[in-house]
Amino acid sequence: MGHSATRLAKTRLETSALLVSRHPLGEADLIVRFFTETVGMVATVARNARRSAKRFGALEPMHLLQVEIDCSPVRELGTLTEARIERARIGLTSRLATMEAAGQALRWLRRAAPNRSAEPQLWYEVNMLLDRLDHLAVAQDAVHDRAHDRVHDGSQDNETATLLAATGLRLLSASGWGLELECCVRCRKPCPERSRSILDVAAGGIVCRDCGGRGDVLSAAERLAFLDSAAGTGTSLNPFARRVIDFVEQAFEIHGRGDAT
Numbered sequence: 001m002g003h004s005a006t007r008l009a010k011t012r013l014e015t016s017a018l019l020v021s022r023h024p025l026g027e028a029d030l031i032v033r034f035f036t037e038t039v040g041m042v043a044t045v046a047r048n049a050r051r052s053a054k055r056f057g058a059l060e061p062m063h064l065l066q067v068e069i070d071c072s073p074v075r076e077l078g079t080l081t082e083a084r085i086e087r088a089r090i091g092l093t094s095r096l097a098t099m100e101a102a103g104q105a106l107r108w109l110r111r112a113a114p115n116r117s118a119e120p121q122l123w124y125e126v127n128m129l130l131d132r133l134d135h136l137a138v139a140q141d142a143v144h145d146r147a148h149d150r151v152h153d154g155s156q157d158n159e160t161a162t163l164l165a166a167t168g169l170r171l172l173s174a175s176g177w178g179l180e181l182e183c184c185v186r187c188r189k190p191c192p193e194r195s196r197s198i199l200d201v202a203a204g205g206i207v208c209r210d211c212g213g214r215g216d217v218l219s220a221a222e223r224l225a226f227l228d229s230a231a232g233t234g235t236s237l238n239p240f241a242r243r244v245i246d247f248v249e250q251a252f253e254i255h256g257r258g259d260a261t
């Protein structure tokens with residue numbers, strides 16, 4: 001039997017996956033990056049994907065996909081052999097606000113997830129967010145249809161932002177980059193419960209005045225809401241969601257891996 005064939009044997013990977021990016025390659029192909037349940041981030045070549053839309057029917061972000069990838073031990077790029085939708089998220093993809101929130105979460109994910117390493121916590125958080133955004137869009141559409149009222153009231157955007165903010169804080173923690181909000185990151189002195197504190201995202205959390213804290217002022221209410229959001233939907237973050245999203249964005253820019261495109 002051919003030893004060289006054994007040595008170069010491909011392995012067929014079948015896994016649930018999210019599409020995180022796609023770029024043209026040559027005339028006909030695509031480079032498609034997936035965040036998979038079983039091996040984390042993996043880049044693949046989808047041969048002829050640009051020639052024939054039918055070749056791979058489901059090369060779309062946001063939906064939960066089922067993919068088959070041939071992985072060679074000597075090549076960094078796998079070869080995509082099949083992609084189909086395992087669970088469609090039609091509500092999510094029907095709205096700009098939920099699409100934008102989901103897109104931002106996927107950009108954070110690209111910063112957070114290393115190549116070829118299963119990340120069950122990141123997998124869980126991102127899919128939970130996408131499912132919640134999907135349900136939110138469906139529920140809001142139902143309300144609006146009943147009211148025959150398509151007027152944009154802004155509260156939907158806030159609910160979307162709140163979900164994204166809470167997920168962002170948890171993605172940071174799951175990546176080992178969680179913000180320290182209970183005590184000063186330098187001297188470990190606990191934060192005063194009823195007064196303002198200073199968040200220095202680059203330092204990794206609160207820095208007290210004695211340690212020369214510089215950065216954004218957090219009110220006591222904000223700090224407690226941020227801490228509270230470690231679990232659940234983060235409803236207490238509601239009034240501060242946009243601020244939290246900015247902090248999370250900053251933190252991922254500081255810590256994140258370079259290949260976030």
Ligand SMILES: [Zn+2]
Nearest residue numbers: 184187208211
């Ligand atoms: Zn200190």
